[in-house]
Amino acid sequence: MMSPTEExxxxxxxxxxxxxxxxxxxxxxxxxxxxxxxxxxPDAASIRxxxxxxxxxxxxxxxxxxxxMKTLAHSSSTTxxxxxxxxxxxxxxxxxxxxxxxxxxxGGRIGVGHSKNGPLIxxxxxxxxxLRHLDIDVPFYLVSSINIATSRGWPVIVTLxxxxxxxxxxxxxxxxTELLSSAKATLNALNRYLDRATSEA
Amino acid sequence: MxxxxxxxxxxxxxxxxxxxxxxxxxxxxLSTAELGLGFIYTVLDLLAKxxxxxxxxxVLSHDALAVQEFxxxxxxxGADLAHRIAREPGVYCEPDVVPLAEREAVRTxxxxxxxxxxxxxxxxxxxxxxxxxxxxxxxxxxxxxxxAARYGWPFTLVLIDLRGLKAxxxxxxxxxxxxxLRSFGFALRVCVRQGDLVARIGGxxxxxxxxxxxxxxxxxxxxxxxxxxxxxxxxxxxxxxTASSPRDSxxxxxxxxxxxxxxxxxxxxxxx
Numbered sequence: 001m002m003s004p005t006e007e008x009x010x011x012x013x014x015x016x017x018x019x020x021x022x023x024x025x026x027x028x029x030x031x032x033x034x035x036x037x038x039x040x041x042p043d044a045a046s047i048r049x050x051x052x053x054x055x056x057x058x059x060x061x062x063x064x065x066x067x068x069m070k071t072l073a074h075s076s077s078t079t080x081x082x083x084x085x086x087x088x089x090x091x092x093x094x095x096x097x098x099x100x101x102x103x104x105x106x107g108g109r110i111g112v113g114h115s116k117n118g119p120l121i122x123x124x125x126x127x128x129x130x131l132r133h134l135d136i137d138v139p140f141y142l143v144s145s146i147n148i149a150t151s152r153g154w155p156v157i158v159t160l161x162x163x164x165x166x167x168x169x170x171x172x173x174x175x176x177t178e179l180l181s182s183a184k185a186t187l188n189a190l191n192r193y194l195d196r197a198t199s200e201a
Numbered sequence: 202m203x204x205x206x207x208x209x210x211x212x213x214x215x216x217x218x219x220x221x222x223x224x225x226x227x228x229x230x231l232s233t234a235e236l237g238l239g240f241i242y243t244v245l246d247l248l249a250k251x252x253x254x255x256x257x258x259x260v261l262s263h264d265a266l267a268v269q270e271f272x273x274x275x276x277x278x279g280a281d282l283a284h285r286i287a288r289e290p291g292v293y294c295e296p297d298v299v300p301l302a303e304r305e306a307v308r309t310x311x312x313x314x315x316x317x318x319x320x321x322x323x324x325x326x327x328x329x330x331x332x333x334x335x336x337x338x339x340x341x342x343x344x345x346x347x348x349a350a351r352y353g354w355p356f357t358l359v360l361i362d363l364r365g366l367k368a369x370x371x372x373x374x375x376x377x378x379x380x381x382l383r384s385f386g387f388a389l390r391v392c393v394r395q396g397d398l399v400a401r402i403g404g405x406x407x408x409x410x411x412x413x414x415x416x417x418x419x420x421x422x423x424x425x426x427x428x429x430x431x432x433x434x435x436x437x438x439x440x441x442x443t444a445s446s447p448r449d450s451x452x453x454x455x456x457x458x459x460x461x462x463x464x465x466x467x468x469x470x471x472x473x
Contacts, residue, residue, distance in 0.1 A: 011238065020267075020287060056391075057390055
């Protein structure tokens with residue numbers, strides 16, 4: 001919880017014209033030792049002077065840096081790195097009935113896929129099902145999902161064959177469970193295809 | 202009920218049914234503090250833990266503050282990322298696994314927290330100088346005089362008038378005049394001790410409450426102020442009047458009148 005004084009400090013900086021973001025770096029003792037501002041607009045120089053004054057009142061030894069944001073760009077993405085990346089959210093296996101449920105996400109939408117073929121095969125099938133649930137065209141079918149013994153665990157290799165004339169796609173992954181490995185290996189196999197398919201969508 | 206209170210109730214009511222974890226966080230925050238910037242960081246932290254996020258930024262829009270971006274852990278956003286996401290208020294996550302409805306609920310709750318904190322700040326602070334405003338000063342003066350009367354805790358009230366501000370505005374423009382006012386407000390803040398109060402109570406009128414101060418401490422403050430202004434190379438001419446409590450009075454209005462009369466006496470003006 002921030003103290004009212006800390007909040008006043010941050011609010012004073014944010015209230016400066018054009019300040020979009022205030023970031024803090026803390027010392028080991030928990031004091032603010034560096035303040036970073038992102039400023040939009042042409043008046044960064046005068047903002048630096050006032051910001052320096054404000055920082056000196058609250059944290060006299062803190063350094064201050066200011067970055068200028070030139071123009072605003074449109075973005076409809078909800079991710080911080082790659083806007084259209086398909087991500088595995090969770091994978092659950094019900095051992096009583098042998099069914100798998102895989103959740104994947106694309107741009108904040110969640111797709112859910114199911115399979116009743118156990119964690120190894122079912123993980124891959126449920127992942128393909130979840131992708132289709134997100135209306136992503138996936139012209140591949142599952143050829144195999146196998147795990148192999150290595151000196152460092154049991155990674156899963158998934159082979160997918162396209163319904164069009166092309167080579168098989170292979171993915172490999174090793175996670176905490178067989179189900180997770182299978183789901184990740186499936187996404188891994190589709191990696192480049194999904195990048196293209198989702199960026200075109 | 203005010204509009205803000207109605208909006209608060211609406212957000213809490215809808216959050217209770219759609220996102221119980223967020224509702225719980227709001228209730229916990231409200232039990233110990235008022236919704237503010239700390240709540241925004243708390244919610245980002247909870248969201249990160251809930252979805253195993255490595256990063257999260259909420260972009261908010263506010264009438265007075267324009268676009269504001271808050272990043273998980275209070276970290277800096279950086280110009281490139283700030284530039285990429287500034288146009289679209291919302292919650293940006295890495296990895297991108299948070300459902301849209303939940304991101305919207307988080308954004309709305311954070312928006313409310315920012316609006317409420319900003320409303321409290323503007324209600325108690327002067328917009329130009331960001332020191333306390335007249336309302337805050339009146340409350341603080343009343344409290345100080347009560348403590349002086351009841352416990353004998355002394356304090357000194359300093360009233361300050363900037364001289365020639367109108368002429369400066371006419372000659373050099375209001376932008377310059379505003380910069381001068383901000384500089385003077387900053388000088389006052391630098392020169393007081395922790396626990397003292399600095400306020401702008403009129404266009405060119407400032408007030409300072411120096412707690413536990415009589416005579417020497419007040420003189421030391423005035424000297425610090427003059428030296429600071431000289432060292433900053435500013436040319437600000439000002440006049441002061443002081444009154445101490447409980448020595449001069451324990452009534453806030455009377456104390457203000459005494460300080461005001463002394464200020465005008467120094468300027469050679471008969472105050473009617």
